[in-house]
Amino acid sequence: VAQYFTSTHGARKGLADTALKTANSGYLTRRLVDVSQDLVVIDEDCGTDNGLDMYAVVEGSEVVESLGERVLGRVTVNPIVDAKSGEEIVAANTLIDEFAVEKISDAGIDHVLVRSVITCESKSGVCAKCYGRDLARGNVINKGEAVGIIAAQSIGEPGTQLTMRTFHIGGAASSAAVASSIVVKTSGAIRLHDVKAVENKDGNLITTARSGVLSLIDQHGQERERYKLPYGATLQVKDGDSTEPGMTVATWDPHTRPIISEATGKVKFVDFEEDVTVAVTADAETGLSTLTVIDPAERSTAARDRRPQIVISGKKKSDSSTYFLPANAVINLHDGSQVAAGDVLARIPQESGKTADITGGLPRVADLFEARKPKEPAIMAEATGTISYGKETKGKQRLVITREDGTTHEELIPKWRQINVFEGEQVEMGETISEGEPDPHDTLRLKGVKALASYMTKEIQDVYRLQGVKINDKHIEVIVRQMLKRVEITDPGETTFIAGEQTSRQRVLEENVRVEQLGGAPAQYKYILMGITKASLATESFVSAASFQETTRVLTESAVKGSFDQLMGLKENVIVGRLIPAGTGLAYHETRKESRHLDESLFLQKSGENELPPGDANGETEQPAE
Known part of the structure; x- marks a missing residue:
């Protein structure tokens, strides 16, 4: 009877989980479709010379995905040349097929620059060259293909195969087996x-x-x-x-993190005072004594601002280097002893691994697409320069990065965060200072769009790969492109924008083209990362946004602003009952627009001949207000 009960418990849990999973997965698909529905292939080639660098995905000793698999069906940016023979394997702007992939792997090429929808410069939609091969037919994608919806379905459909629950990983057994x-x-x-x-x-x-x-x-x-x-x-x-x-x-x-001496010389202890800043412990068996830096919180008020440090002085005075010691660092040296480069000055005990819950499956994918900030994000260097520590405040340590030109960037970091950099060390912008899960917003701000694209692709692929689902990178890139639709103006140039204004990238590009034709300075902008729900609601079309979520809010705001919907996407057109601008509908709408322009110009010519006095027939017409 007991066994019967345990099995029914498991069975019910499985069924309940499946039922919830279907709803969650369906909602993810709906959000993905909504954010990407207006992305259609609108032209053959946008002419960009930008792209993403592709490498093989290697984890430890396992090649998870070879370079060939990743670049198959993509278009090259530059010619791919065999380094040994100097022969051109694939020309620039050429689709990489199976035959070319074989040549690339034989030539031992380790990375290829390929076109990507993320770097595509088409104003609305994407171009066929940046998308590459149509995954259903095997040739270059046709104009009018609704690649946004294809991407959303490709990511959303296997969602039901992902797990719902978080895995418990960690604890005593696994922390012992640290590499x-x-x-x-x-x-x-x-x-x-x-x-x-x-x-x-x-x-x-x-x-x-x-x-x-x-x-x-x-x-x-x-x-x-x-x-x-x-x-x-x-x-x-x-x-x-x-x-x-x-x-x-x-x-x-x-189990410990060392502080390594980068110089050879004599050790001098500064601010070391027994039982005030450092504690001395003697080993009963060996008789050797070790020094441990006392945490500032546990010191007397007078000794709180004192910072124990090891100074290594070389033969010349200019050769001295200083190493500040963090709390709980253990020192096995004596004042005045000699050290060589590469010696360990002190060791910082690592916290025994916290039991980490690895968020797997659907919740992880949703978190990534919603661009949520992690609970304990990694702290990245905001500038390139030299690290130093300023005056500490209550519960926080002050980290200062001094750039080469002498300007500084200060940051307050909680004391419990373990900082991986030492005083006087050089850091690069975007380098991790304190371990944690990377925040996608920080990655975009400090490392740029390409780093964000590769981070998102890798993380989402890891989740699906664990369940044995294969998804092409292109689909994830399409969604990331839609998450980066909004930009913030950093320098308006001679455009009608103002600094700090947030608008769609499409509008900025159109305005820049207009200003450049008049010989003015274009606007400079930086990308803003938005989660898929927020990006769907911030779309240019209010009809599409209202049909997604928060209908009353979207409609009242649009009414107050006097918004104008151009009916560019698929969803708006379905709602009002027009032919959608995808597939044959794209050609239909294009010819319709062309014939309308032709009619207008003919009408103007005729009316100009009849009514306008001679010399006034310039044929100009007022542009319709947007």
């Missing part, structure tokens, strides 16, 4: 990217950068494995070395 080394699975050549390192006395390299990546390249030049290198990792290999399967190439201590 502490990199062991390569295949043979190849080591390539280091963005790695800053110092050589220690054993001749090994110790990394002093956080964004370093180690990859393994096979004999064809293809990337086979890719690993992140943490700060303070000891490298057993150098750039260009060859490896054997099972070889350990890097090791580090997973």
